[in-house]
Amino acid sequence: MKTATELIHRPRAAEANMINPPIHRGSTVLFKNFEDLTRANAGTYEGILYGTDRLPAQRSFEEALCALEGGRLTRAFQSGLAAILGTFYAFTKAGDHILLCDNAYGPGQLFCRDVLSRFGVTFNCVPANVGADIVDYLKPNTRLILLESPGSNSLEIQDIPAVAAVAKARGILTALDNTWATPLYLDPFRHGVDLSIHSVSKYISGHSDILLGAVTATDRCAEALDHYCRVTETYAQPEDCHLALRGLKTLPVRLKQHEQSALEIARWLELHPAVGQVIHPALPCHPEHALWKRDFTGSTGLFSFTLKQEPEPSKLAAFIDSLRLFGIGYSWGGYHSLVTAARHHRALPSRYDGRTLVRLSIGLEDPEDLKADLEQGLARLY
Template sequence: MSDKHQRPRTRLVEGGRREEWRRRLVNPPVERASTILFDSVGELEADRPALGNYHYGLQGTATHWALSEALTQLEPGAAGTALYPSGLAAITTAILAVLKPGDELLVTDAVYGPTRKFCGTFLKRYGVTTRYYDPLIGAGIAELIGDDTRAILIESPGSLTMEVQDVPAICGIARERGLVTLIDNTWATPLLFPALAAGVDISILAATKYVGGHADLMLGTATATEQYFADLQTLSWDLGHSVSADDAWLASRGLRTMAVRLKAHEEGALKLVQWLKGRSEVGLILHPALPDCPGHELWKRDFKGSSGLFAFELLNGDRSALVDRLELFGIGFSWGGYESLALPVDPIRTVSKPPAANLVRLHVGLEDPDDLIADLSQAFEWIARG
């Protein structure tokens, strides 16, 4: 069966496992390299960096190519995938690849905090103007596009506020106006939201999270169409971005089980959401699968499921004390691993119109959901006793 006709779960298993890269092994091995040796000066001078072509450690080995190819195959219509040492590095490099001084970038107001900081500092010094748009604007974004607008950066659902955007509508307007669209698709991954199929030009993942899945690597990826991939990859190498072979190998291993892990994250999170809905201490619950979450109908239309990250409003009590009391939820940055996490978050710091101020963000890992519910229950009861 051609890989073009394989379903996504099959692509997860088969992608990047070329026989010339793995030989008789199931998995392509870890190839650590800086120097690549050539048979002659002429061969060295004739060599050009490319997928599958050993050049220098910066351009990768079969370990890196296997991961890049597998990720590319998850996005029909993609020309390639560039690898980065972090998700933020993937976002910032992709932005720089499509903009020049004097350009304007439209960014969702619900964007990841460090991305917002990059836009307000480095991009500003670089001569790029940033304007923020309402995540629910949809096709209305046409009214914001000016003569200098060159790109639109989307994040759906929002990083802390979880609203879902009308990505096809935004991308349709962008194509009409000749703009580039980029999306941070970390929450859904291509399995739950095939971004390029929705019209996006460059889809970015913090692969540290669901791709890796085990809280043991740092990695970012950017998958692009033919029009933008060459410039994206060239700039990545020009800036010296490199990923260790060990991290690339771990990400490839995590990728093989991402579908079953995402399903377990989804089921666990939804069970906790339903339980939280019955708690008097809980107000607004921000999860795209809930009918009252902004953009829910778009989620139903465009997404193939949900993942393990959501937030809820604590009506009574101290959020930090609640989180400190939890035993099965770790306290720390990131998410997407097998372990559950809890963190007080303040969207008022990064969002113009936050839906609530007293939010606790949960990432539901792979523990038994009933144990996580029991943990939350004892924490609520402890807070109530004061």
């Protein structure tokens, strides 16, 4: 069966001949009898113990994502950030050192700086386009490397197999935030990564109506992830898991449209006189285009561009505020197009330092309408 078919036909609803699975809410799950309770107390009961033991919608979503990723075990978290933080907690201990790719989701870096440091875990950033040179940043106590490829603002791509090979040879774990590509357009495990992280809030759910995260582990990491989630009783809301499961079923068709529309708009922007550089990994001008072509099987709807001249703040505001079809807001990956813009700066020197990056999340509107909206907006810049 092809992936799109499999996503639609698994899992099947077990109750009431409904095509969609039911949603259960609640804390208490009743045991059939005292013997089951006794088993639960002894840790040998196989059913669901309690609401925090992951209700059916959560389990179904985790199983579906795990199958799509080709991993051993998936666990859902209350948000993408919670999935990143859960990975840090589950796989590090006092005295360990973490390497974070400099373009990884910013709050993860803040968490390392302000919280993990209090528990004796240190961190450093590595360049956003790091590859085998990651070896120069390793310390004897480096335990975990977090990549995000492409990074969700400046879209640098890492040489994932090269980093994973260096890490593997030294017993270091590699985690990848795979939110941009989704499992459909990048298979992290094929490239040697141990843990695949998603903000399910983006493409997988696809409608900007939930916050949810997930971590999928290979054999090597499955037990530790499961154990961490058990002892912390990590769980996600059943309604959110239900919507995420629904999102998975339409992910292949949505992604194709996001990809096609974003590429059309990116190519059009490349020719626009007000635009400097269009930063989209599937364009040949992208500095790591060759890596994208080698490792990814598609591109999605999030990309950025610089402007030919740095705009006056008031002109930039006039451009952004004039857009009628692009909402001004954080997050991405939904059906509604979004825009953000900011001066780029990072912990390490990077190629767009000091430049304004306009970031577009191309939704499912007709690309002709989106281009017309951008055209009238860009005309207000100079």
